[in-house]
Amino acid sequence: MSCIRKPGEPGRYQPIMQHLCGFDGGDNGNPICGKPAEHHHYAGSPETGPSDYTMFSCAEHFTQCRTHSWDYHDIAAVCDVPGTTWISARVQGEGFCVWPEAEAVMSEQTSMNLVSQ
Numbered sequence: 001m002s003c004i005r006k007p008g009e010p011g012r013y014q015p016i017m018q019h020l021c022g023f024d025g026g027d028n029g030n031p032i033c034g035k036p037a038e039h040h041h042y043a044g045s046p047e048t049g050p051s052d053y054t055m056f057s058c059a060e061h062f063t064q065c066r067t068h069s070w071d072y073h074d075i076a077a078v079c080d081v082p083g084t085t086w087i088s089a090r091v092q093g094e095g096f097c098v099w100p101e102a103e104a105v106m107s108e109q110t111s112m113n114l115v116s117q
């Protein structure tokens, strides 16, 4: 995480656990969208299988991101938290992220802000 790309700056997209739309029009030289994300995508396609990274999209860019997705779901607090596992359903769009430690942490600290950790 040495090179964090902020919204509005060009460069390779870096997942930064801020749940911001990473859409850049398909060109790494463009600035990313940076709006609050509503969907979490696993890159790839149903035909070729999952790629090796996930991405976030806002409502406006959901359709474009979906065409490059193996799977996707509505965003949740645990999305992109290190240690999270992506669980895919049989149907594309019905998977979800699971953070095995979440329940233990939540019970100790119910007001924890997952995004800022």
Ligand SMILES: [Zn+2]
Pocket: 021, 022, 023, 033, 034, 035, 057, 058, 059, 060, 061
């Ligand atoms: Zn967007």
Ligand SMILES: [Zn+2]
Pocket: 040, 073, 074, 075, 076, 078, 079, 080, 096, 097
């Ligand atoms: Zn997720």
